[in-house]
Amino acid sequence: MKATARAYTNIALIKYWGKRDESLFLPMNSSLSITLDKFYTTTTVEFCSCLSVDVFVLNNQLASEHDLAKITRFLDRIRQLSGKGYRAVVNSTNNVPTAAGFASSASGFAALTAAASKALGLNLEGESLSKLARQGSGSACRSIHGGFVEWQKGEKPDGTDSFAKPIISEKDWDLSILSVQLTSKPKGITSRDGMKRTVETSSFYSGWLTTVEQDFQTAKEAIKDRDFEKLGEVAEANALKMHATTLAATPPFSYWTSATFEVIQEVYTLRSKGIQAYFTIDAGPNVKILCQPKDEQIVYDALINVPIVQEVHICHPGQGVKYLSNLKPSKTCRGEKQ
16 A cells, blocks of 8 residues: 655645634634745555554654654544554655745645545545645645645634645646755744743734735735735735744744855845845745746746855646556565564
């Protein structure tokens, strides 16, 4: 029982920031994203009666006990759905900087959800697959789909109305998203811990909640109207509001570094020269810039010449989760020692 899936990262234009239910990953607000074509996770899951525990290999290295425990807890949900109790070998490869604000958990859990559920014969699609992925990592529910995606927060306590769905496909509007890498080091505070601290202690969080739903509607209208300026403005403002909430947490914290500010200033300089470019920043120091394809090279040249910038990755809207041909059975599941 084996399947391989690939899922792509997404960049949130309207941020998911805070949970109303920690165990089910139910968000405090609706969010909106673009799935990217550049970064992805490929995961093979093989269930076998010969295993007594799960095995998790990440980027050709045995994962830590902490990471393995997260994977096992999530696989338990899928095992419960399928009624099959087999343990699994999970082999996952990230083509994305891990834990530095490039949404590796979104692509990681989306790929894991698709591969594991397929391997156990669940054959989930769309809404059902998105609901399941959400329970591993909230933003993973958006990476199930390609293009421009909305995640409705839902209202029900059991989370059955909280899932992602596409607004328009990756082929319907070609934008350029430049991912500016300032560091590949893991961030000091995880997204999960950061949003929990913010929800519980930030005096700015109530202000976030009173405005984010309107931001969501504005962004959705801009996408349907193909209004780039409107989308860029609301995405940039939404990112600034999200990061402001962290400064009023107890204790306060920030994902930004001095390099983050340098890139922001470069975007402001580009706009002063008439180039429509807008930034957004997830829970990490790295910056993503939205622009139109006609300005892509100009924006790239400006950013790559900022001394602190390590690399600039040019991305476009990408596809949703897909299944790949299975690899050979692992040694573990052939009863051989590793």
